[in-house]
Amino acid sequence: MNSTHRQIAVIGGGLSGICSAYFLATKGYEVAVIERRAHVAEEATFGDSGLLAPGTAMPLTLPGALATFACRFQDEPRVLLASGADFGRRRWMRATRTAQQHHFAQHKLILSRLSAYGQDLTQQLQAHYNMEHENSAGVFHLFRQSAEAARLPALQEAASQCEYKQLTLDAAGIRALEPAFSSEAALAGALYYPNDIAGNSVLFAKQMRNAAQALGVSFHFNSTVSSIRSEFGGRVTLEVQSAHLASHLTMDAVVVAAGMASAELLQPLDTRLPLRALQSYSALVPVKNPDDAPTMALYDDSYKVAMTRLGSRIRISGLLGFVPPSQTLPPKALRNLLKIAGDYYPNAANYNQAHFWSNSIAMMPTGLPVVGPTRQGNVFVNVGHGVTGWAASVGSARLLSDMMAGEETEIPTAGLLPRDVLG
DSSP: OOTTOOEEEEEOOSHHHHHHHHHHHHTTOEEEEEOSSSSSSOSTGGGOOOEEOTTTOOOOOOOOHHHHHHGGGOSSOSSEEOSSOOHHHHHHHHHHHHHHHHHHHHHHHHHHHHHHHHHHHHHHHHHHTTOOOOOEEEEEEEEOSHHHHTTHHHHHHHHHHHTOOOEEEOHHHHHHHOTTOOOOSOOSEEEEEEEEEEOOHHHHHHHHHHHHHHTTOEEEOSOEEEEEEEOTTSOEEEEEEOSSSOSEEEESEEEEOOTTHHHHHHGGGTOOOOOEEEEEEEEEEEBSOGGGSOSSEEEETTTTEEEEEETTEEEEEEEEEESOOOSSOOHHHHHHHHHHHHHHOTTSBOGGGOEEEEEEEEEOTTSOOEEEEOSSTTEEEEEOOOTTOHHHHHHHHHHHHHHHTTOOOSSOOTTTSHHHHHO
């Protein structure tokens, strides 16, 4: 145990924050989680796809510049763009495309390794605490465009190096495993991951909160950290707006796991993370015909949309939007989610009874999370896991706790550390 980090504050009550607190508590640290919302898992974690799947864990890939621009005028866009010029968005998307053109295979391998590690940890935790879950086994990864299917060799190489099973299928092969599959969409390729799973990430987060509290972690809700200041003597002070916490808290170390708010908190500390807020859209629909409903999860790579079966419900989530948050969801997003679900399982659910919502997620241009120490030795970060980031969130939380304790990590951290991003 690193004796200089006895008291640790974790900013953020999403999956990465809760799991960071849990793993730190297992090492004997005194940990407090500070969350601006009234409960855990109310922001990015609430919008997570529910995939616990190293196979479909991929760096963000976007259509080409002209195709992305054309999305604005399509009834079924693959991404949603706000009107008007946004030069920051353009720079970020250009950086994303550069990363996917030159480093996709490398980044895919890093993310797959991290997600495989996180999946194993999650299943160990579920078994150890006898957690309730809504897990289903097996995930299909579908590609509508030939340009997307061209990445199959990189995906297969990552699967080989991470030693997880992967099968190449056509539509007939999918139907042999999932008889309810009824594709109205032409597929350029498909993969099947028999050992990947899907489930309810919010349920898992809430149960992890209970596990963390049993280890002594305290949770403070409706509390917002407005700034972080390093002090002489190796401590750190947080300025907090809260009805039940002091306005200034001094701790030995802090973990910033606060989504987009992380960038603003870290910037004064000379840590400028190029995070971008994207909207993710979700629908929950009741199963109508169980025989026509999926038993396994599905991920549509073209639209970044996942379908997961949660008992008598089906969750459809994804479809990223470069648009500001709004209480009124874009009609195009709602139509697209249901259209994509209907392409594959047209008779499965009462799609006209869908309940919709959207969430903001913080993404890096590389599509990789950022985990580890910043230039301030007592300030750490754990952010940027993306819409399919359940497994990566758990894996990175364990890596972070090992780093903070001065222990050797069980998998490599290259490509994930803040210094890899900031140079």
